[in-house]
Amino acid sequence: MTxxxxxxxxxxFRYFVLIAVGFIMVYPLIWMxxxxxxxxNEIFSSVGFxxxxxxxxxxxNAMKSYGGDIDLVKAMINTYxxxxxKVIFTIVSATVTAYGFARxxxxxxxxxxxxxxxxxxxxQVVLNVPQYIMFNKFGWINxxxxxxxxxxxxxxxxxxxxxxxxxxxxxxxxxxxxAAKIDGCNSVKTLWYVIVPMLKPSIVSxxxxxxxxxxxxxxGPLLYVNTPARYPASIFVKMSMDGDTGFEWNxxxxxxxxxxxxxxxxxxxAQDSFIDGIAAGGVKG
Numbered sequence: 304m305t306x307x308x309x310x311x312x313x314x315x316f317r318y319f320v321l322i323a324v325g326f327i328m329v330y331p332l333i334w335m336x337x338x339x340x341x342x343x344n345e346i347f348s349s350v351g352f353x354x355x356x357x358x359x360x361x362x363x364n365a366m367k368s369y370g371g372d373i374d375l376v377k378a379m380i381n382t383y384x385x386x387x388x389k390v391i392f393t394i395v396s397a398t399v400t401a402y403g404f405a406r407x408x409x410x411x412x413x414x415x416x417x418x419x420x421x422x423x424x425x426x427q428v429v430l431n432v433p434q435y436i437m438f439n440k441f442g443w444i445n446x447x448x449x450x451x452x453x454x455x456x457x458x459x460x461x462x463x464x465x466x467x468x469x470x471x472x473x474x475x476x477x478x479x480x481x482a483a484k485i486d487g488c489n490s491v492k493t494l495w496y497v498i499v500p501m502l503k504p505s506i507v508s509x510x511x512x513x514x515x516x517x518x519x520x521x522x523g524p525l526l527y528v529n530t531p532a533r534y535p536a537s538i539f540v541k542m543s544m545d546g547d548t549g550f551e552w553n554x555x556x557x558x559x560x561x562x563x564x565x566x567x568x569x570x571x572x573a574q575d576s577f578i579d580g581i582a583a584g585g586v587k588g
Contacts, residue, residue: 339557346552361553365561372532375558378539383565385449385524385535386517392456393464393513394506400459401468402494406480422462427522435526444527451527452520456513464509471505472498507576515566536562 330352337352339361345354368374373381404416434451435444443450459465475498483493499506521537528534534542540558544550 335556335560339553339560341553343550343552346556358553361551361557362561364551364554365557373534373539375536375539375561377532378534378536379562379565381533382518382535382537382562385452385520386514388449388453389456389517390510390513392453393459393461394510396457396459397461397464397468397509398499398502398506399494401465401472402498404465405469405472406477419462420466423466431522431526438527445529445533447533449528449533452523461513464512467509468502468505471502475501504576507573511570511573514569518563518566 333352334350337354338346340357340359341349341354342356342358345356349355365375404412404419434455438444438451441450443454479497479501480493483497488496519537520535521541524535524538528538531542536558540555540562543558544555
């Protein structure tokens with residue numbers, strides 16, 4: 304076997320494995336799309352994607368109200384009333400915090416950074432009880448503006464994003480900031496006009512992570528939102544399953560598919576910046 308033949312065989316094998324693994328990973332989502340057009344009997348009797356007798360009952364029933372003054376559309380509006388402010392405040396607070404740790408020297412910096420990083424190893428469930436008690440005293444539980452879910456993001460509580468942005472900041476030459484200061488920029492202007500544009504890939508990555516995590520968050524709304532009319536989609540889908548006597552799986556799958564479409568659209572629109580941000584954040588200068 305010649306070298307050229309071995310190279311072609313090796314290339315074919317690599318692509319074959321990648322395509323096979325990719326198909327296995329994506330097929331459950333593809334199957335879910337097809338299952339929204341199937342009846343209950345067909346869902347449990349076939350693993351194929353294409354329905355034998357397509358029906359739109361799943362999507363028709365998905366738009367109905369199940370339990371309280373709420374439907375899927377209102378639940379989606381509630382979801383992004385939480386998600387969008389969380390994304391904005393997370394980006395602002397994480398960027399400012401990362402810039403402070405990466406570029407300034409102050410007393411206790413190493414200790415504060417160690418404490419900050421230690422929270423990465425702290426399970427969220429450990430914080431649920433003290434946070435609930437504190438938020439309840441503040442009057443944030445079941446607040447119409449979802450303060451218990453949104454306010455913490457103003458204080459860079461998502462440590463992973465701070466760490467990610469710090470790693471990217473280490474690759475930005477300090478000479479650029481020095482040149483900005485010579486031109487009369489203070490720290491705020493330097494951050495806004497010099498650092499933030501260069502941080503764009505990592506900022507997009509942080510925004511996407513927060514967008515998808517917040518869209519899928521179940522425990523937070525379950526703890527801090529008590530009024531059904533204010534439930535996000537994650538709670539509404541579960542609530543509709545509990546209240547469904549017939550339990551039509553095509554309806555449940557249709558609701559699930561509709562609820563994840565915004566996350567998929569946002570990801571595909573920003574995937575280039577997302578990949579660049581992840582790659583850049585993993586390089587230490």
